[in-house]
Amino acid sequence: MWSDSPVRVEHAELSGSELRDLRAVSARVATEAAELVRTRRVTGVGDVDTKSSETDVVTETDRAAERLVRDRLAELRPGEPVLGEEEGGGDDSAGAGLCWVVDPIDGTVNFLYGFPWYAVSVAAQVDGVSVAGAVVEPPSGRVWTAARGLGAELDGRPLRASAATRLETALVATGFGYQAARRQRQAAAVAELLFRVRDIRRAGAASLDLCAVAAGWLDGYVEQGLHRWDWAAGALIAEEAGAVVRLPGTDPEGIGAHTLMAAAPGVATELRTALVECGFGGL
Ligand code: IPD
Ligand code: CA
Ligand code: CA
Numbered sequence: 001m002w003s004d005s006p007v008r009v010e011h012a013e014l015s016g017s018e019l020r021d022l023r024a025v026s027a028r029v030a031t032e033a034a035e036l037v038r039t040r041r042v043t044g045v046g047d048v049d050t051k052s053s054e055t056d057v058v059t060e061t062d063r064a065a066e067r068l069v070r071d072r073l074a075e076l077r078p079g080e081p082v083l084g085e086e087e088g089g090g091d092d093s094a095g096a097g098l099c100w101v102v103d104p105i106d107g108t109v110n111f112l113y114g115f116p117w118y119a120v121s122v123a124a125q126v127d128g129v130s131v132a133g134a135v136v137e138p139p140s141g142r143v144w145t146a147a148r149g150l151g152a153e154l155d156g157r158p159l160r161a162s163a164a165t166r167l168e169t170a171l172v173a174t175g176f177g178y179q180a181a182r183r184q185r186q187a188a189a190v191a192e193l194l195f196r197v198r199d200i201r202r203a204g205a206a207s208l209d210l211c212a213v214a215a216g217w218l219d220g221y222v223e224q225g226l227h228r229w230d231w232a233a234g235a236l237i238a239e240e241a242g243a244v245v246r247l248p249g250t251d252p253e254g255i256g257a258h259t260l261m262a263a264a265p266g267v268a269t270e271l272r273t274a275l276v277e278c279g280f281g282g283l
Contacts, residue, residue, distance in 0.1 A: 014131060019147040022124040022132035026233065027145050029072040030122040030136040033065040037105055037120060038138035040064070045112060056178035057108055062086055065104035065120060073100055085229045099125050101232035106135075107205030116140065121207040123232035133233030135207045144211045144237050152214050152240035159241035162216035165266035167274060170219035173201040173209045177225040185283050186224055192278035193222075210234030213262045214241035220263035220271050224256060224283045231260055244268035256281040 014022075040046065046060025066086045073082055077100070083089045084102040100122065105111050107118030116139035123133030132147040144159075146152035152159040164170050174190050176183045194200050201218065203209060206226055212218040214237045221238075226248060239245045239262075246261045255261055255275045263271045275281070 014126070014148075016150065019132055019150055023134065023145055023147040023150070025073070025076050026122045026124060026132055026134035027136070027143055029069050029076070030120045030134040031143060032072060033068050033104060033120040033122075034136040034138040034141070036068055037061055037065050037111070037118075038141075041111065041114065041138065048112065051178075053178045053180070055109075057112060058086060059105075059108065059112065061111070062105045062108055066102060069100075069102050069104060069120070069122060083228065085227065096127055099128075101125055101130075101229050103207060103227075103229035103232075106207040106230060110204045111138075115204065117203045117205050117208055119144075119205055119207050119211075121229065121233045123236065125228075125232060130232050130236035133236050135211050135233050135237065137208070144214070144233075146214075146233075146237040146240040148236065148240070150240070152237045154211070154215060159214040159237070160216060161213060161238070161241045161243040162219050162264040163266060164219040164264045167197055167267050167270040169198045170264075170267045170271070171199055171201065172197045172220040172222065172271070173203060173212065173218050174221065175202060175204070175206055175209065175223040175226075182225060182283075189224075189275075189279045189283060193274060196274050196278075206230040207234035210238045210262055213243050213264070214238045216264070219267055220261070222255070222259065222261045222271070222275060222280065224259045224280060226258075226260050235260065235262065238262040246272070254281060256283055259283065 040061040066084045082100040103121040106121050111118040119135045119137045121135045123130050135144040176186050209221045235245050243262045
């Protein structure tokens with residue numbers, strides 16, 4: 001998977017060394033923020049506020065972690081724009097050129113409860129396409145990384161999606177948004193999917209669910225209504241590990257305009273068909 005050949009992303013051409021630099025910066029700042037998050041989990045998560053609904057929480061630690069990432073990026077990559085969940089920096093769409101995309105804590109509800117499936121996610125996108133990224137887990141210190149065309153790694157070891165070939169024995173993860181009405185529709189679609197697969201997981205952090213597909217810990221993952229910061233790093237990690245990834249907006253007539261799917265290559269076609277039949281397209 002390792003190569004030095006330049007990668008073309010729309011108008012930009014990035015060399016292997018530029019991609020490695022972007023990956024190194026992603027991993028460095030995400031690791032520093034993860035250390036802050038790990039410490040705060042022990043010393044106190046700080047004030048807890050709600051956002052889009054009573055169940056959509058944000059803690060002082062989310063804001064502190066995003067501030068740290070922004071400050072470090074300003075030092076290491078001065079002048080480059082940043083889109084972050086807590087401070088914004090543009091709408092949820094990608095601007096032209098290079099943009100850093102940050103979820104300071106993905107899996108905030110898990111963080112709040114101490115359920116150890118949450119992460120700091122940092123990605124570099126060019127014209128809206130992820131070219132490098134890192135997902136770092138505060139509880140374990142695990143570091144997931146990828147750069148486009150250069151493969152994906154967990155703590156320096158290469159990742160490969162599973163060799164699953166049958167949907168009925170595939171383990172598939174999903175997630176739900178924070179709005180009750182949307183959840184109800186998502187739950188109905190997932191209920192339809194449940195009897196077509198081995199089982200369903202809802203672990204609570206989109207970035208890590210995508211990393212789990214990259215590692216073969218899951219055979220597939222699907223979620224509707226994610227934001228760019230939820231998937232920017234994880235989707236690249238899954239793709240670079242050989243998973244088939246359909247980003248939101250790329251299959252509007254099939255799985256729907258707002259649905260993201262990632263799957264081991266041997267079950268991707270079958271999973272897509274099942275998602276269409278289960279009604280994901282109409283969510
Ligand atoms: C959430 C998590 C969750 C997913 C939600 C996301 P947050 O992110 O990734 O697993 O189901 O859709 O919003 O709010 O913890 O950063
Ligand atoms: Ca998130
Ligand atoms: Ca978050």
